Amino acid sequence: xxxxxxxxxxxxxxxxxxxxxxxxxxxxxxxxxxxxxxxxxxxxxxxxxxxxxxxxxxxxxxxxxxxxxxxxxxxxxxxxxxxxxxxxxxxxxxxxxxxxxxxxxxxxxxxxxxxxxxxxxxxxxxxxxxxxxxxxxxxxxxxxxxxxxxxxxxxxxxxxxxxxxxxxxxxxxxxxxxxxxxxxxxxxxxxxxxxxxxxxxxxxxxxxxxxxxxxxxxxxxxxxxxxxxxxxxxxxxxxxxxxxxxxxxxxxxxxxxxxxxxxxxxxxxxxxxxxxxxxxxxxxxxxxxxxxxxxxxxxxxxxxxxxxxxxxxxxxxxxxxxxxxxxxxxxxxxxxxxxxxxxxxxxxxxxxxxxxxxxxxxxxxxxxxxxxxxxxxxxxxxxxxxxxxxxxxxxxxxxxxxxxxxxxxxxxxxxxxxxxxxxxxxxxxxxxxxxxxxxxxxxxxxxxxxxxxxxxxxxxxxxxxxxxxxxxxxxxxxxxxxxxxxxxxxxxxxxxxxxxxxxxxxxxxxxxxxxxxxxxxxxxxxxxxxxxxxxxxxxxxxxxxxxxxxxxxxxxxxxxxxxxxxxxx
Ligand code: ATP
Ligand code: MG
Numbered sequence: 001x002x003x004x005x006x007x008x009x010x011x012x013x014x015x016x017x018x019x020x021x022x023x024x025x026x027x028x029x030x031x032x033x034x035x036x037x038x039x040x041x042x043x044x045x046x047x048x049x050x051x052x053x054x055x056x057x058x059x060x061x062x063x064x065x066x067x068x069x070x071x072x073x074x075x076x077x078x079x080x081x082x083x084x085x086x087x088x089x090x091x092x093x094x095x096x097x098x099x100x101x102x103x104x105x106x107x108x109x110x111x112x113x114x115x116x117x118x119x120x121x122x123x124x125x126x127x128x129x130x131x132x133x134x135x136x137x138x139x140x141x142x143x144x145x146x147x148x149x150x151x152x153x154x155x156x157x158x159x160x161x162x163x164x165x166x167x168x169x170x171x172x173x174x175x176x177x178x179x180x181x182x183x184x185x186x187x188x189x190x191x192x193x194x195x196x197x198x199x200x201x202x203x204x205x206x207x208x209x210x211x212x213x214x215x216x217x218x219x220x221x222x223x224x225x226x227x228x229x230x231x232x233x234x235x236x237x238x239x240x241x242x243x244x245x246x247x248x249x250x251x252x253x254x255x256x257x258x259x260x261x262x263x264x265x266x267x268x269x270x271x272x273x274x275x276x277x278x279x280x281x282x283x284x285x286x287x288x289x290x291x292x293x294x295x296x297x298x299x300x301x302x303x304x305x306x307x308x309x310x311x312x313x314x315x316x317x318x319x320x321x322x323x324x325x326x327x328x329x330x331x332x333x334x335x336x337x338x339x340x341x342x343x344x345x346x347x348x349x350x351x352x353x354x355x356x357x358x359x360x361x362x363x364x365x366x367x368x369x370x371x372x373x374x375x376x377x378x379x380x381x382x383x384x385x386x387x388x389x390x391x392x393x394x395x396x397x398x399x400x401x402x403x404x405x406x407x408x409x410x411x412x413x414x415x416x417x418x419x420x421x422x423x424x425x426x427x428x429x430x431x432x433x434x435x436x437x438x439x440x441x442x443x444x445x446x447x448x449x450x451x452x453x454x455x456x457x458x459x460x461x462x463x464x465x466x467x468x469x470x471x472x473x474x475x476x477x478x479x480x481x482x483x484x485x486x487x488x489x490x491x492x493x494x495x496x497x498x499x500x501x502x503x504x505x506x507x508x509x510x511x512x513x514x515x516x517x518x519x520x521x522x523x524x525x526x527x528x529x530x531x532x533x534x535x536x537x538x539x540x541x542x543x544x545x546x547x548x549x550x551x552x553x554x555x556x557x558x559x560x561x562x563x564x565x566x567x568x569x
Contacts, residue, residue: 011325011328013328013329013330014329014330014331015054015058015235015237015270015272015329016058018235018268018270019032019058019062019235022234022235023062027265028234028265030062030063031064031232031234032058032059032062032063032064032234032235033059033064033065033066033067033231033232033233033234033235034055034056034058034059034064034065034066034067034233034234034235034236034237035055035066035067035068035069035106035227035228035231035233035236036048036051036052036055036056036066036067036068036069036090037069037070037071037108037224037227038070038071038086039070039071039072039074039077039078040070040072040078040079040080040082040083040086040208041074041077041078041079041082041284042082042284042285042287042288043082043085043086043089043284043287043299043306043307043308044085044086044089044090044306044307045282045284045287045304045305045306045307046275046277046280046282046305046306046307046310046320046341047274047275047276047277047282047305048307049093049275049307049320049324050274050275050324050327050329051237051239052090052093052095053093053320053321053324053325054237054272054324054329055237056090056095056096056097057321057324058235058237060095064234065097065098065099065104066095066097066104067097067104067105067106067231067233068086068087068090068097068104068105068106069105069106069107069108069227069231070083070086070106070107070108070109071108071220071223071224071227072107072108072109072207072208072209073108073109073217073218073219073220073223074217075203075205075206075207075208075217076203076205078207078208079208080208083208085299085308087105088308089307089308089311092307092311092317093307093317093320093321094317094318094321104231106227106231107209108223108224108227109207109209109210110209111223111226111227111230112210112213112214112218114226114230115218115222115223115226116170116216116218118226118256118261119166119181119199119200119218119222120163120166120167121256121259121261122183122199122255122256122259123159123162123163123166123181124159124163125255125258125259126159126184127183127184127255128162128181128182128183128184128199129154129155129156129157129162129181129182129184130154130157130161130162130165130166130169130179130180130181130182131152131154131155131179131180131181131182131196131198132154132165132178132179133152133153133154134177135177137152138152138180141187142192142195143187143188143195148187148188149187149188149195149196150187151187151196152182152196155184155187155196165179166181166200166216169181169200169202169215169216170214170215170216172204172215174202175202176201176202176203176204177201177202178202179202180198180200180201180202181198181199181200181201181216182196182197182198182199183196183197183199183222183248183251183252184196185197185248185251191244191247192244193221193244193245193247193248194247194248194251197219197221197222197248198219199218199219199221199222200216200217200218200219200222201216201217201219202215202216203215203216203217205217221245221248221249221252222252224236224249225248225249225250225252225253225267225269226252226253226256228267228269229253229256229262229266229267232267233267234267234268235267235268235270236249236267236268236269236270237270237271237272238269238270238271238272239271239272239273239274240271240272240273240274240331240333241274242269242271243271245269246269246271249269250266250269253266253267254266271331272329272330272331273329273330273331273332273333273334274333275327275336276333276334276335276336277305277335277336277337277338277341278335278336278337278338278495278496279338279490279491279492279493279494279495279497280305280338280490280491280492280497281305281491281492281497281498281504282305283498286498286504287299287304287305287306289505290304291304293505295505295508296491300312300546302314302486302488302544302556303488303489303490303491303512303513304491305491311545312544312545312546312556313488313542313556313558314530314532314540314541314542314556314558315345315558316345316348316349316352316532318348319344319345319347319348319349320344322344322347322348323340323341323344323345326340326344327340335495335496337495338490338495339563342559342563343563345540345558345559346540346559346561349532349534349540349558349559350534351385352532353383353532353533353534353540354382354383354389354392354533354534355380355381355382355383355384355392355533355534355536356392356520356521356523356524356533356534356535356536357380357394357427357473357474357475357520357521357535357536358473358475358485358518358519358520358521358524358535358536358538358541358555359401359402359403359473359474359475359480359518359519359520360403360485360487360516360518360535360538361403361404361405361516362401362402362403362404362517362518362519363401363402363403363404363406363407363445363447363448364399364400364401364402364446364447364448364477365399365400365401365402365407365418365432365447365448365449365450365474366398366399366400366447366448366449366450367398367399367400367432367450367451367452368435368449368450368451369451369452370397370398370452371398372398373398374397374398375395375396375397375476375478375479376395376396376397376457377393377394377395377396378393378394378395378396378428378429378457378458379391379392379393379394379428379459380392380394380427380428392521392523393523394475394476394479394521394522394523395476395479395522396426396429396430396474396476397476397477397478397479399476399477399478400426400474400475400476400477401474401475401476401477401480401519402418402448402472402473402474403472403473403537404445405417406418406470406472407419407434407437407445407448409437409445416468416469416470417470417472418434418448418450418470418472419434420434420435420436420437421433421434422434422470423466423468423470424468424469424470424471424472425456425458425466425468425470425471425472426452426472426473426474427458427471427472427473427474427536428458428459429457429458429474430452430453430454430456430457430458431452431453431456431463431466431468432450432451432452432453433450433451433452433453434448434449434450435449435450435451436448436449437449453466473536473537475519475520475521475522476522477519479522480519480520480521480522481519481520481521481522481524481525482517482518482519482520483517483518483519483520483524483552483553483554483555484515484516484517484518484554484555485515485516485517485518485541485554485555485556485557486513486514486515486516486544486554486555486556486557487513487514487515487516487557488512488513488556488557488558489509489511489512489513489514490509490512491508491509491512492504492507492508492509493507493508493509494507518555520535520555524553524555525551525552525553526551527543527548527553527555528543528553529543529544529545529546529548529553530542530543530545531543531553532558533555534561537561538557538560538561539557539558539559539560539561540557540558540559540561541555541556541557541558542555542556542558543555544556
């Protein structure tokens with residue numbers, strides 16, 4: 001499992017500093033409770049992974065707990081399908097939400113009763129009122145950055161009238177948009193969020209959990225802080241766009257503390273910068289568009305930055321965690337380059353992926369002096385840094401598959417692979433000397449010919465008598481496993497596909513998926529779904545978890561061996 005890396009001391013950051021201070025002053029005793037609060041309106045993506053690693057990671061390293069809470073107050077967009085996939089993704093990333101044997105899994109919709117009750121309390125305390133202005137009137141009276149807002153003509157309704165109207169809103173007596181409930185704060189605040197924000201609206205919508213019980217739904221800002229307080233969250237970590245909402249968060253909790261509902265200290269909201277990753281998109285709405293318009297093959301398309309897509313692509317939870325550790329948390333919004341993500345993956349995979357040979361663009365190689373019908377066993381380490389993992393065995397025979405690019409009739413300077421008259425080593429096999437190639441009527445090369453040196457086999461004494469510069473991989477034609485291999489690349493060809501409100505679809509990389517018929521080392525036939533390999537000289541690959549059949553795995557390229565993106569080939 002992935003506990004080792006998590007138990008390593010985590011890099012310090014400003015959030016840990018706040019927690020350390022709190023622990024020093026004893027603000028929360030030594031309690032650390034965080035939460036990850038997704039809205040179940042889509043699949044999680046790599047941006048969420050940052051928040052997950054942070055929230056669960058902080059809780060874990062301080063011996064606390066992180067709640068998984070579904071922030072489900074928008075009935076129209078939410079569903080059980082999303083809830084289930086989110087639960088799955090967080091688990092797969094390596095996190096748990098148990099404490100003392102109890103699951104800390106929550107739904108904001110479970111708080112509807114309480115949220116409603118507290119809203120009545122705010123009304124009774126003169127801190128909320130029913131506004132009956134039209135949406136346009138409300139917008140117009142909000143003011144601007146330079147002008148204060150204008151109080152609604154309904155702002156001074158009596159407490160009794162407010163209570164009556166709010167109850168009738170709940171009872172379904174009004175149309176959507178006829179009334180809203182607003183917190184009574186300050187229409188002249190420089191902060192828009194404090195200009196009497198709406199905290200309840202009427203929606204005749206079916207909720208995936210509460211059905212048709214409710215026709216008034218609480219707003220995000222109102223719900224979130226109260227959910228935190230009800231769950232005794234200590235540190236409520238969110239992204240920077242909520243910085244301006246913090247005064248409202250504090251105002252609501254403070255009012256409810258004044259009313260005797262919550263005790264102090266109250267949960268503290270702390271903002272950090274969201275992850276922006278180049279060559280990717282992290283907006284659920286845009287990801288949805290990619291799926292519904294068929295630009296990708298579903299949410300788990302291996303090119304998607306969704307957790308289900310990354311998983312199917314072959315990314316590891318540990319690689320994703322390593323990436324999140326490396327980027328750290330700050331308060332400054334910035335772009336992280338995709339190569340940093342891919343680098344973390346390579347670092348993780350290099351250590352764990354067994355090696356195998358794969359010919360992705362096959363060209364026949366015929367060893368003319370190799371006896372027909374003969375096969376010789378060859379062997380290679382499963383992992384070059386881990387001899388304890390043993391060796392893998394595969395045969396060599398007269399006809400092999402090699403990479404098309406490993407033969408070049410008119411080699412450029414510095415080309416050490418196959419061309420007539422040149423010698424190379426067949427990796428873990430023999431040294432051969434190229435004698436020429438067969439062509440079809442159009443001049444395309446259809447087979448390369450060579451002779452081998454029977455005393456040059458790798459691992460034998462004779463091998464040392466041959467000094468060659470080229471070393472190429474191969475598989476025996478009669479024994480190879482012919483497999484479908486999907487060569488995935490970045491989904492977008494531009495680093496910031498949606499920058500400046502541009503149409504991100506125009507930046508789609510037309511070559512992000514290429515399917516090839518490859519020949520693999522015979523052992524690859526037995527790969528289980530999600531088994532990962534390094535295909536020597538190519539990169540890291542995984543047996544697709546959806547389309548692989550027993551004995552017939554299909555492979556996805558996770559990432560190439562080196563970062564060659566944007567550089568000339
Ligand atoms: P989107 O804008 O794509 O709909 P969201 O922020 O509305 O995303 P939520 O389900 O509300 O999605 O997010 C759950 C948590 O994940 C929030 O705390 C949010 O701040 C965090 N989060 C979302 N996107 C990112 C990101 N790119 N980087 C870091 N944290 C993120
Ligand atoms: Mg959100």
